Amino acid sequence: MRKVYLDNAATTYVSSEVLAEMLPCFNTIYGNSSSLHGFGREASAIVDRARDRVAAAINAQKSNEIYFTSGGTEADNWAIKGIAHAYANKGKHIIVSSIEHHAVLDACKQLESEGFEVTYLPVDKHGLVNIADILHAIKKSTTLISIMTVNNEVGTIQNIKAIAKTAHEYGIIFHTDAVQAIGAVKIDVQDMEIDAMSMSAHKIYGPKGVGALYLKNGVRIENLISGGNQERGKRGGTVNVAEVAGFGKAIEIAVRDLSINQQKLRAVREYFLTQVQEKIQYIQVNGHPHQKVNGIVNISFEMIEGESILMLLDLDGVAVSTASACTSNSLEPSHVLQNMGVPDELAQGSIRFSFGKNITKSDVDYAVEVLVKAVAKLRGISPLTKAGRK
Amino acid sequence: MYSKEIIERFKNPKNAGSLRGANAVGKVGNAACGDIMKIYLKINEDNIIEDAKFKTFGCCAAIASTDVACDLIRGKSIDEALKVTNKDVFNILGTMPAHKIHCSVLAEETIRDAVEDFYKRKEKENRKNSK
Numbered sequence: 001m002r003k004v005y006l007d008n009a010a011t012t013y014v015s016s017e018v019l020a021e022m023l024p025c026f027n028t029i030y031g032n033s034s035s036l037h038g039f040g041r042e043a044s045a046i047v048d049r050a051r052d053r054v055a056a057a058i059n060a061q062k063s064n065e066i067y068f069t070s071g072g073t074e075a076d077n078w079a080i081k082g083i084a085h086a087y088a089n090k091g092k093h094i095i096v097s098s099i100e101h102h103a104v105l106d107a108c109k110q111l112e113s114e115g116f117e118v119t120y121l122p123v124d125k126h127g128l129v130n131i132a133d134i135l136h137a138i139k140k141s142t143t144l145i146s147i148m149t150v151n152n153e154v155g156t157i158q159n160i161k162a163i164a165k166t167a168h169e170y171g172i173i174f175h176t177d178a179v180q181a182i183g184a185v186k187i188d189v190q191d192m193e194i195d196a197m198s199m200s201a202h203k204i205y206g207p208k209g210v211g212a213l214y215l216k217n218g219v220r221i222e223n224l225i226s227g228g229n230q231e232r233g234k235r236g237g238t239v240n241v242a243e244v245a246g247f248g249k250a251i252e253i254a255v256r257d258l259s260i261n262q263q264k265l266r267a268v269r270e271y272f273l274t275q276v277q278e279k280i281q282y283i284q285v286n287g288h289p290h291q292k293v294n295g296i297v298n299i300s301f302e303m304i305e306g307e308s309i310l311m312l313l314d315l316d317g318v319a320v321s322t323a324s325a326c327t328s329n330s331l332e333p334s335h336v337l338q339n340m341g342v343p344d345e346l347a348q349g350s351i352r353f354s355f356g357k358n359i360t361k362s363d364v365d366y367a368v369e370v371l372v373k374a375v376a377k378l379r380g381i382s383p384l385t386k387a388g389r390k
Numbered sequence: 391m392y393s394k395e396i397i398e399r400f401k402n403p404k405n406a407g408s409l410r411g412a413n414a415v416g417k418v419g420n421a422a423c424g425d426i427m428k429i430y431l432k433i434n435e436d437n438i439i440e441d442a443k444f445k446t447f448g449c450c451a452a453i454a455s456t457d458v459a460c461d462l463i464r465g466k467s468i469d470e471a472l473k474v475t476n477k478d479v480f481n482i483l484g485t486m487p488a489h490k491i492h493c494s495v496l497a498e499e500t501i502r503d504a505v506e507d508f509y510k511r512k513e514k515e516n517r518k519n520s521k
Contacts, residue, residue, distance in 0.1 A: 305424055307449040308400070315401060333424070345421030381406040381453070383428040383445040384421065 003317040008203075009152055009180060009354035010321055011295050014246065015205035021249040025242035033239045034193045034230060043241045050248025054212055057251040058178075058197065059188040062217060063170065067231045068244050071119050071211040072179035072200035074224075076103035077198045078213055078235075080176045081143050082221040084111050087173070091141030093117045097129050097158075098339040101177055103198075105335075117141070125341050126288035127156035134166055144173050149181035149197075153336040153352055154287035155296030157185055163192035173219055179203055179211070183254030184262065184293040187362050199251070199295045201243070203222055205357075206250030210243035261357045265294035268355050269366060272297060275368045284346055286337060297353045300337075300346040303385050304378040309351055312374035318367045345384075392450055393484030400450040405460035409443040413511065417502025418496055423495065427500040429459060430450045433508055444500075451483070451490040451511045455497035458482045468505055474498065 007134075014022075025046060031039030033047045048063070055063040069075045084094055094111065098120040108118040119137040121129050129147055145167045149160050160176055167174040175196035178187055183204045189197060196219060200211035215221055221234065228236030264367055273285065282302040301309060306322035313320055332338075333347035342350070353367075379385045392400075409430035419425040425448035432441040442464045444456035458479050463471040476494040480486075483494065 245419070303447065305448050305452075308453060311397075311450050312398060315397075333422075344423075348421060348424045381403065382443050382447045383426050384447050385445075 001317045002366055003319075004359075004365055004367050005319045006317045006353045006355060006359075007321050009352060011202045011208060012205045014207055015250070015253065017253060018206050018246045018249045022246040026246050029241070032266050033241055034228070034285060043239075046241055046245050047239050050244045053248035053252045054199070054214075057182070057187075057255040058199075058214060059190050060214055060216075061190060064232065065214055067213045067215060067235060068239065068247070069207055069211050069213055069224075071202070072101075072177065072198050073103040075198035075200075075211050075213040076101065076177050077107045077344075078221070078224045079198060079215075080104055080107035080144070080146060081111060082224060083173055083175065083196060083219070084116055085222040086220040087143040088116075091139075091143045093119070093139050093141040094144040094146070095119045095121060095134065095137050095142060095172075096146045097121045097123060097148065099123050099151055099153075099336040100146065100177070101152060101244065104148070105148055121147075123339055126291070127151050127154050127286075127288060127336065127340050128288060128291070129158055129163065131159070131162055131166055133158065133165060138170050139174065139302050142170065144175060146177070147173040148177040148179075149187070150178070150293050150297075151287075151336060152180045154298045154340070155180070155292040156288040157181070157291050157293060160194070161192045164195075168193060168341045180296070182251060182296060185260055186258065189214055189216070196221075201247035201250050204250045205253040207246040210240060210247045212247065215379060221268055231265055257357075262294050264357065265355055268359055269294045269297055271294055271361065272353065272355075272364050272368065275364070276371065279368065279372045284342075286340065286342060286350060295355050297355075298337075298350055299353070300342065300343040300350040301375055302346065302349060303382045304375065306349050306351055308376055308378055309349070309371075312377065313367075313370055316370040316374075318370050321354075322350060363377050392486055393486065395482065396450055396454040396482050396486060399454035399457045399483075402452060403444075403457040405443050405457050406445065406453075407443050408445065409441055412455070414504045414508035416500045416507055418499045418503055419448070421447060424448060425496055427452065427496050428455050428512055429456060429500045429504045431463075431504050431508065434467065437496070439463050439466055439468065440452075448493070451486050451493040452496065455479050455493040456481055456500065459497040459501055463501055468508070471501055473506055474501055 011351050031043040051063045051066045054066045121133050164174040173195045177198045179200045184310045195216045197214040202208040211344040225236045284300040286298040310322050337347035412430035413421040414431040416429045428445045430443045442460035446453045446456045463476045476498040479497050
């Protein structure tokens with residue numbers, strides 16, 4: 001059976017360049033990067049190079065502002081809780097958007113249970129945070145604002161620089177979850193005035209289980225893991241040299257190839273959308289009309305439910321995802337679409353298509369063909385389908 | 391995560407579609423929750439369910455549950471159909487994620503709703519005839 005992977009926002013394959021960078025770290029350069037001897041120094045040099053690469057990719061002032069983590073979720077958790085705790089004597093109020101990843105939202109919930117106050121900002125119908133809402137939410141006790149750079153479900157790009165500037169006018173630290181942004185939009189932490197930023201390797205053709213937190217020198221954070229002086233004593237534990245090396249290479253390539261990949265993905269996106277809009281009626285494209293990444297397309301299909309679309313596509317080898325009720329373990333529709341004001345019944349029928357850099361026109365054609373069939377089949381047995389609407 | 395039976399019934403439901411000559415329709419759920427089930431029944435003068443069909447908006451488990459429900463009540467008397475429970479549906483479908491078990495419950499409720507509709511229609515008809 002033919003297979004087409006349209007779930008690159010969930011994870012990507014590891015590119016061969018990245019894999020080649022990683023492989024020697026398993027059995028050739030296997031020293032502990034904290035050891036003083038030659039084996040250790042060799043491993044340490046690899047970790048240093050990876051740190052330099054990550055720093056260069058986001059234009060951090062210094063490489064020591066990069067702290068490797070187990071991924072984006074850990075980086076988000078650490079940033080939200082660690083910064084909130086470190087500044088708790090100054091104030092206990094933080095501001096986030098209502099469409100953040102659950103790594104941020106659940107970390108906020110934990111803070112609330114500890115007595116912190118959290119404001120969840122609304123977004124407009126395109127998923128954008130309004131600066132006026134931030135200004136309205138800021139209090140004397142606000143210590144941290146966290147807004148994701150790119151939303152993982154609909155691909156909307158926030159006005160990060162303006163938000164960061166607003167935060168700084170009030171002496172508030174600004175963190176952003178940039179997991180979906182790396183490789184899709186240009187990130188310059190100095191120009192964008194970002195104080196802390198979460199990153200992940202496996203969305204950019206790197207390995208799973210590794211990411212980083214960028215933390216501008218001078219910004220305080222509670223230590224995450226005790227028991228070692230790794231990551232400047234903030235996150236103890238032997239460094240996973242191979243993964244870190246893979247991440248360094250992956251982010252270097254992601255930034256190097258950003259414009260060529262985006263050019264291609266823009267064409268893919270436009271072709272896909274034209275095809276879908278031509279062949280399937282009663283759909284709604286979710287997200288911002290132009291302030292969005294090219295790799296993510298979120299579509300609501302009227303009268304049918306998302307998981308059943310996903311499963312029919314899967315039976316024909318096409319992998320997509322849905323944030324609606326059924327894939328997650330709750331029956332609630334996507335919090336992102338809900339907060340954007342998408343009606344529940346449309347949110348229940350939404351599918352995220354996310355394209356990878358190796359996609360071909362024939363992949364798109366096959367996916368559209370399968371999608372057309374699936375939608376027609378499900379509308380055929382839907383009680384919501386009125387006569388003549390298929 | 392889903393049993394073969396669920397996937398098979400989802401892929402090729404035997405009982406999907408509307409039913410010509412249906413004299414009872416049951417409907418439960420709402421789109422906001424992600425499930426709407428509709429079961430159409432054709433019940434004869436001896437109160438036997440001659441045929442049953444369904445239309446469902448929902449996930450695989452919802453579609454498969456209504457498909458099984460139709461099989462379970464076809465050929466049965468109304469009283470027998472009312473004895474069909476979500477457990478009977480579940481037993482045929484096999485393993486499903488815990489949060490999907492409610493689909494089999496909804497299928498049971500849809501059968502009950504259809505039978506209720508049948509009695510309501512009958513009552514209305516009787517009243518009309520007695521006037």
